[in-house]
Amino acid sequence: MLIPVIGLEIHLQLKTKSKMFCACPAHDVGASPNTNVCAICLGNPGTLPVPNEQAIRFGTMMGLALNCTIAAHSKFDRKNYFYPDLPKAYQISQYDLPIATNGYLEVEIPDSDRPLVRFGITRAHLEEDAAKNTHGVEGKTLVDYNRGGTPLIEIVTEPDFKNAKEAKAFLQELQRIARYLDISNADMEKGNMRCDANISMREVDADGQIIGARFNPKTEVKNMNSFRHVERALEFEIKRQTKLWEDGTPVTVSTTRGWNDVKGITEAQRSKEDAADYRYFPEPDIPPLNLTALAEELKLHMPELPAARRARFVEEYGLKPLDAAQMCDDPAVADFAEHTFSELQEWLGSQEGDLDWETEKPKMARLVSGWLLSKLGGLMMERSIDIRICKITPENFAEFITLIATTKLNGTAGLKVLNAMLDAGASPTHLMEDLKLGTMEDAGALADIIDRALASNPEEVLRYKAGEEKLLPFFVGLIMKETQGTADPGVTRNMLLVKLKS
Numbered sequence: 001m002l003i004p005v006i007g008l009e010i011h012l013q014l015k016t017k018s019k020m021f022c023a024c025p026a027h028d029v030g031a032s033p034n035t036n037v038c039a040i041c042l043g044n045p046g047t048l049p050v051p052n053e054q055a056i057r058f059g060t061m062m063g064l065a066l067n068c069t070i071a072a073h074s075k076f077d078r079k080n081y082f083y084p085d086l087p088k089a090y091q092i093s094q095y096d097l098p099i100a101t102n103g104y105l106e107v108e109i110p111d112s113d114r115p116l117v118r119f120g121i122t123r124a125h126l127e128e129d130a131a132k133n134t135h136g137v138e139g140k141t142l143v144d145y146n147r148g149g150t151p152l153i154e155i156v157t158e159p160d161f162k163n164a165k166e167a168k169a170f171l172q173e174l175q176r177i178a179r180y181l182d183i184s185n186a187d188m189e190k191g192n193m194r195c196d197a198n199i200s201m202r203e204v205d206a207d208g209q210i211i212g213a214r215f216n217p218k219t220e221v222k223n224m225n226s227f228r229h230v231e232r233a234l235e236f237e238i239k240r241q242t243k244l245w246e247d248g249t250p251v252t253v254s255t256t257r258g259w260n261d262v263k264g265i266t267e268a269q270r271s272k273e274d275a276a277d278y279r280y281f282p283e284p285d286i287p288p289l290n291l292t293a294l295a296e297e298l299k300l301h302m303p304e305l306p307a308a309r310r311a312r313f314v315e316e317y318g319l320k321p322l323d324a325a326q327m328c329d330d331p332a333v334a335d336f337a338e339h340t341f342s343e344l345q346e347w348l349g350s351q352e353g354d355l356d357w358e359t360e361k362p363k364m365a366r367l368v369s370g371w372l373l374s375k376l377g378g379l380m381m382e383r384s385i386d387i388r389i390c391k392i393t394p395e396n397f398a399e400f401i402t403l404i405a406t407t408k409l410n411g412t413a414g415l416k417v418l419n420a421m422l423d424a425g426a427s428p429t430h431l432m433e434d435l436k437l438g439t440m441e442d443a444g445a446l447a448d449i450i451d452r453a454l455a456s457n458p459e460e461v462l463r464y465k466a467g468e469e470k471l472l473p474f475f476v477g478l479i480m481k482e483t484q485g486t487a488d489p490g491v492t493r494n495m496l497l498v499k500l501k502s
Contacts, residue, residue, distance in 0.1 A: 063100025
């Protein structure tokens, strides 16, 4: 039996203002090509690189988040190779003494026979990015050096992945961590996060014992700029290599292949280099780093990470795991939800009677998740905005939830109020009153509206009384339309049942 052996190499572009070893802007997206450059990042003779302190802090934070050992002694090295995107003909990177080693990340894998997997982290090291090549312009390759020198952290995993789904889930969790730490936008489509996958196959017997070599020559797959691309590329490569084994021609030389998403295949690029090909040697212009004190300082200020926050939301707020996961996927949405729950707890504490948080928690969790994730999320998507620029504050959203919870607003009217809140950013109570959308409390007035509706539809009334009880929602709809959604659906239904039986 053949099983895949997969390891990942991930590059994260760090959110520093300047480049890794000079003062050039690092992320000026609108800049003209080859304008954010200087003598240092172009490697002119006589220039001296100076490490970016913020990049070192960000790299150390990621190392801590990945449960790595932070190096007491670390250094930079020159990685030598000649390619147009490296004006110096070498890249300043880290080789044998990276900033972080021997870590792990536990990731939940949905719908899997391995629901929680601990993936080993071999190392994480800092380096500068290469320039950006644009191919195919009149058969030429154009190079923009604006990106050259941008700080990167490269994360290398152990070959612990068994399938494409696990690799995708790992990358998604790593993206969340980078965003929670606020060290990178980690957007694969924009190149802030780039992934190469190393994959080979090995034979095992029926008991799972390895037959022959533990590791066989691997294939590195590049050009994957989305989670979906990673998943598709690995699934294809597993099938391709399995077929080679079955045909008696397994991979015998390590190579690099590129993912062609249009064709849905990987394509051969070149043989794969190893460390000797790069002729690493210590960077002579940058002194070694001692990171012990920095690591101890940063440990005291690390934010709560996504997995811990998801677990706490389930425990503290009574959310379903899937709802907690969706809320915590974006730290801004998680912050909004947290402030909303805090306001609701305070409101419940101010109410008289038997209301308390533990009693009302399941109801509040259901209301917040439904209205925040589904209703408000849908309205923001329609307007192409997100929670960061939404006019609704957590305080007003919590007030809105209390109006729903106390039946002062029903679902239909609530959606209208929520829309108005998005437009005006005003208090939901004021909007409800201004728009006359509060739940109709006058039972006599509701009874009159029901009487008129039944009188206007005599044929439907006769059909209902003749046994067509499926017409009841028709009558409820009439009343809700007449009252502009302010009638309580439950009260309306009960009153209709009484009147239709009379």
